[in-house]
Amino acid sequence: MRILLFILVVVSLIRCNLTSEQNFRIPAEWEEHEAVWLSWDDYRDDNNLVISRIIKQLHGSAKIKVAFPSDSTLQASLQMLDSQDVDTSSFEAHVYPGANSWIRDFGAVFAIDSANQLSVLDFGWNQYGQVDWSYERWPEWFEGRYDSIKSAVEKSERSRIDSLMGITTEAKNRKIDVILEGGSFEYNGNGVLIQSEAVTLQRNLGRTKEDLEMEFSRFGIDKVIWLPQGVIEDEHFEMLIDNEYMVGGTGGHTDEFVRFADENTILLAWVNEDEINEHPLNQMNYDRMSKNYEILKNATDIHGKPFNIIKMPGPRPVETPLTIVNQQTSDNSGENDIDIEALPEGHTLSVGDTIKGVASAGYLNFLITNGLVLSAAYGEYGSKDKDEEARKILE
Numbered sequence: 445m446r447i448l449l450f451i452l453v454v455v456s457l458i459r460c461n462l463t464s465e466q467n468f469r470i471p472a473e474w475e476e477h478e479a480v481w482l483s484w485d486d487y488r489d490d491n492n493l494v495i496s497r498i499i500k501q502l503h504g505s506a507k508i509k510v511a512f513p514s515d516s517t518l519q520a521s522l523q524m525l526d527s528q529d530v531d532t533s534s535f536e537a538h539v540y541p542g543a544n545s546w547i548r549d550f551g552a553v554f555a556i557d558s559a560n561q562l563s564v565l566d567f568g569w570n571q572y573g574q575v576d577w578s579y580e581r582w583p584e585w586f587e588g589r590y591d592s593i594k595s596a597v598e599k600s601e602r603s604r605i606d607s608l609m610g611i612t613t614e615a616k617n618r619k620i621d622v623i624l625e626g627g628s629f630e631y632n633g634n635g636v637l638i639q640s641e642a643v644t645l646q647r648n649l650g651r652t653k654e655d656l657e658m659e660f661s662r663f664g665i666d667k668v669i670w671l672p673q674g675v676i677e678d679e680h681f682e683m684l685i686d687n688e689y690m691v692g693g694t695g696g697h698t699d700e701f702v703r704f705a706d707e708n709t710i711l712l713a714w715v716n717e718d719e720i721n722e723h724p725l726n727q728m729n730y731d732r733m734s735k736n737y738e739i740l741k742n743a744t745d746i747h748g749k750p751f752n753i754i755k756m757p758g759p760r761p762v763e764t765p766l767t768i769v770n771q772q773t774s775d776n777s778g779e780n781d782i783d784i785e786a787l788p789e790g791h792t793l794s795v796g797d798t799i800k801g802v803a804s805a806g807y808l809n810f811l812i813t814n815g816l817v818l819s820a821a822y823g824e825y826g827s828k829d830k831d832e833e834a835r836k837i838l839e
Contacts, residue, residue: 467557467558467664468555468556468557468558468563468663468664469555469556469557469664470553470554470555470556470565470631470633470663470664471554471556471633472631472632472633472634472704472706472707473704473811473812473813474633474705474706474812475633476814477506477813477814478506478507479506479507479508479509480502480506480507480508480509480811480813481509481510481511481547481551481552481609482495482498482499482508482509482510482511482535482547483495483510483511483512483543483544483545483546483547483551484510484511484512484513484517484518484521484543484545485513485543485544485545486513486514486517486544487544488544488545489524491545492521492524492545493524493528495510495545496524496525496528496530497528498818499525499530499534499535500528500529500530501816501818502813502816502818503531503534505813505814505815505816506813506814507536508534508535508536509535509536509538509612510535510536510537510538511538511539511540511543511547511551511605511609512537512538512539512540512543513539513540513541513542513543513544514539514541515539518537518539538608538609538612540601540605540608540609541601542600542601542602542603542604542605543602543605544602546625546627547605548625548626548627548699549572549625549626549627549694550569550602550603550605550606550625550626551605551606551609551626552564552565552566552605552606552607552609552610552613552615553565553567553606553626553629554613554615555663561615561616562613562614562615562616563610563615563616563617563618564606564607564609564610564613564615564616564617564618565606565618565620566606566607566610566617566618566619566620567606567620567622567623567624568598568603568620568621568622568623568624569597569598569600569602569603569606569623569625570594570597570598570623570647571597571600571602572625572647572680572681572694572695573623573643573646573647573680573695574597574681575590575593575594575597576594576646576649577646577680577681577695581789598623621659622648622656622659623647623648624643624644624647624648625643625647625694625697627694627697627698627699627700628640628643628644628694628696628697628698628699629698630698630699630702630703630704631665631704632704632706632707632708632745633704633707634707634745634746635664635665635666635667635745635746636665636666636667636668636669636745636746637660637665637667637668637669638668638669638671638698638702638704638710639656639668639669639670639671639698640671640673640674640695640696640697640698641653641670641671641672641673641696642672642673642674642680642695642696643674643694643695643696643697643698644656646680646695653668653670656668666746667743667744667745667746669739669740669743670739671698671702671735671736671739671740672732672735672736673696673732673735673736674694674695674696674697674698674700674701674702674732675696675700675701675713675729675732675733675758675804675806676691676725676728676729676732677691677693677700677725677729677761677802677803677804677805678691678692678693678694678695678696678697678700678701678804679691679692679693679695679696680692680693680694680695680696681693681695682786682788683788684787684788684791684799685724685725685728686724687791687792687793687799688724688799688800689724689725689799689800689801689802690766690782690799690800690801690802691725691801691802691804693804699808699809700713700804700806700808700809701713701733701736701806701808702736702740702808703808703810705754705838707745708745708749708751708752709751709752709753709754710740710751710752710753710754711754711756711808711837712733712736712737712740712753712754712755712756713729713733713756713758713806713808714733714737714755714756714757714758715729715730715733715758716757717730722760723760723761725761725802729758737753737755740753741753754837756806756807756808756834756837757807757830757833757834757837758805758806758807758830759805759806759807759822759825759827759830759831760822760825760826760827760830761802761803761805762802762803762805762822762825763800763801763802763803764780764800764801764802764803765780765798765799765800765801766780766781766782766798766799766800766801767780767781767782767796767797767798768781768782768784768787768793768794768795768796768797768798768799769781769782769783769784769795770783770784770785770795771783771785772785780801782799782801805820805822805825806820807819807820807830807831807834807838810838817838817839819834819835819838
């Protein structure tokens with residue numbers, strides 16, 4: 445239930461078996477950069493429509509490179525792009541099998557070495573930890589094949605896209621032995637990394653914070669700030685709340701709830717106290733973000749200086765009615781139907797009941813690129829005033 449805001453590969457941090465003497469540096473997103481990578485989806489025309497709009501907005505600010513999963517998808521995309529008045533000569537097209545909308549997560553992380561040479565940090569991919577998440581719930585289904593399924597995911601076409609991007613950019617590929625998506629790295633460009641515990645530790649089962657911090661230090665990370673959880677709407681894959689609200693996503697990506705705006709300024713998703721009772725999920729997010737705020741308030745940069753923390757509003761919950769069906773007996777399942785067999789254990793719903801899917805919507809999944817800021821807007825969902833409040837903060 446995640447609304448597409450934008451797809452970007454520009455700033456991330458990951459583990460690498462390199463010594464600190466090699467002096468690699470991962471630039472911050474607000475630093476000048478040559479290009480922005482986007483990606484196209486075979487199955488999500490709604491996402492592709494947003495991508496086409498982003499291409500138009502980026503034109504003239506940075507070189508645009510778009511990954512397509514196949515030649516046929518590339519050719520089919522031209523019709524939509526033409527219909528949106530997008531100049532198809534305004535971007536570079538690259539075909540990478542396995543590509544879909546979320547290239548920020550599975551794409552390359554770029555770093556610069558002491559000789560100012562570009563490198564691609566090729567980190568692991570496991571489809572947002574889906575195998576382990578599923579195994580925890582349905583171990584009997586994996587009997588005798590857990591290892592083979594997990595290996596197939598980690599060696600899938602999508603896991604190779606970051607190295608293909610390295611070949612395209614003639615950057616040196618450096619294999620990384622850490623699994624994590626780009627959407628869950630938040631780096632200030634000068635030694636401080638924010639990590640979401642719920643994501644990082646789930647993707648790297650059996651590894652400790654201390655172990656990961658040691659690996660991060662090899663890339664010039666002096667401090668890691670660990671925040672327990674992201675917003676409830678981005679809960680891992682799916683969660684049913686009060687038999688009424690279905691949420692689900694990555695498990696707590698940082699780009700949904702906490703971002704650096706500059707080296708010393710942190711934006712944190714926030715629910716005001718007078719808004720807690722406006723929606724059942726607001727109280728949960730207030731509790732989560734309050735814990736995160738206390739941690740950030742007591743954190744410092746590498747010089748011991750406290751951060752400037754700005755509380756960022758969110759849009760009102762974006763809900764979609766979902767009808768419970770039994771797909772085994774139903775001939776026609778609609779886009780807004782959900783199979784009763786797919787619901788979490790413990791529910792008391794019946795076929796024909798309706799629940800509300802709540803999207804992980806917010807203003808922190810923004811893009812800073814060479815003097816331009818792109819952000820989401822939710823006026824059509826009744827949050828025009830929130831859009832304006834967020835815009836003023838980002839300006």
